[in-house]
Amino acid sequence: MKKPLLICLSLILALSAMAQEPKSKVLAIYYPSQKDHLVTLDGQSVYKFENTNDTQLTIQLLKIVKPKLSTTAYAITGRVKYDNVQGAGYLEMWNYFPPLRPGMPEGQYFSRTLGDSGEMGKITGSCDWRDFTLPFDPTGASGPPTRLEINLILPGRGTVYLTPVKLVKYSAGFSQSSGTTGSNTDGSPPAGWWSADAAPWVGGIGGPVIGFFGGLLGWLSQKGRARQFVLAAWKCCIVFGIGCLIATLIAVIAGQPWFVAMPLLVFGVVSTGIFSATWSAARNRYDELEIRRMASMDATGG
Numbered sequence: 001m002k003k004p005l006l007i008c009l010s011l012i013l014a015l016s017a018m019a020q021e022p023k024s025k026v027l028a029i030y031y032p033s034q035k036d037h038l039v040t041l042d043g044q045s046v047y048k049f050e051n052t053n054d055t056q057l058t059i060q061l062l063k064i065v066k067p068k069l070s071t072t073a074y075a076i077t078g079r080v081k082y083d084n085v086q087g088a089g090y091l092e093m094w095n096y097f098p099p100l101r102p103g104m105p106e107g108q109y110f111s112r113t114l115g116d117s118g119e120m121g122k123i124t125g126s127c128d129w130r131d132f133t134l135p136f137d138p139t140g141a142s143g144p145p146t147r148l149e150i151n152l153i154l155p156g157r158g159t160v161y162l163t164p165v166k167l168v169k170y171s172a173g174f175s176q177s178s179g180t181t182g183s184n185t186d187g188s189p190p191a192g193w194w195s196a197d198a199a200p201w202v203g204g205i206g207g208p209v210i211g212f213f214g215g216l217l218g219w220l221s222q223k224g225r226a227r228q229f230v231l232a233a234w235k236c237c238i239v240f241g242i243g244c245l246i247a248t249l250i251a252v253i254a255g256q257p258w259f260v261a262m263p264l265l266v267f268g269v270v271s272t273g274i275f276s277a278t279w280s281a282a283r284n285r286y287d288e289l290e291i292r293r294m295a296s297m298d299a300t301g302g
Helices: 002-019 199-223 227-253 258-300
Strands: 024-030 038-041 044-051 057-065 074-097 107-112 123-136 147-154 158-162 165-170 180-183
Touching: 044 057, 044 147, 057 165, 107 123, 147 158, 199 227, 199 258, 227 258
Parallel strands: none
Antiparallel strands: 024 165, 038 044, 044 158, 057 147, 074 107, 074 123, 074 147, 074 158, 074 165, 107 180
């Protein structure tokens, strides 16, 4: 009885780990439209952009019309190097979507590299070559984006070097906690029941809790202890699993993100399958131990 419960825990942990590392595919490579900014640096052809004033400079690097995207997560990626940038500069990607309903304006959403560090870190001071990412998860949008616009914003003086960029599609969503994302319309995609940042915690905590509780019930049933509690809890676990399966169906119908539906589905399948399959064995174990106890009492005259 312990083996299925161990398999249950391993399955949940494995799926949680897989969910945190969505697969990616490079769809296209794009080159900024400013050909006169092309220079050779560090043995490669890159683009140089310089702000020689103390006022903000906004440079449109790319406009991608009708990108070959669906409604799965995607990103613009590349490498950046900068020298003596004053203030907090950043790269941004504007994502334009069809109106949610006729008569409404098109959806406009942005991603910006304004994080404190990492691939969505802001552009400030000086830094050698590093990777950058402008991600977006269009879950719940009215359809694929109609166009993407990538800009470079320098609030003051400074020099920025950029490589050609890649348009990358992901097999699933991802966290956008670093940097900033947002919308300038009221037609934003529906929020999940919990965020992508919370999803690893849901799976990482829920899985071990189910595994531990299942192991505890299995141990108690093997020892013949707490019969009423164990059998009642066993039924509750089966009901919990059925509830998770129903919640999964509701989440899919409501258009909830994958990181909401997946943990519910895993918990539902595992709880319903494992506890239903072992219910009879647990009950029979208690019956067997009770028969042994009564036979022992008869033999001793107790």
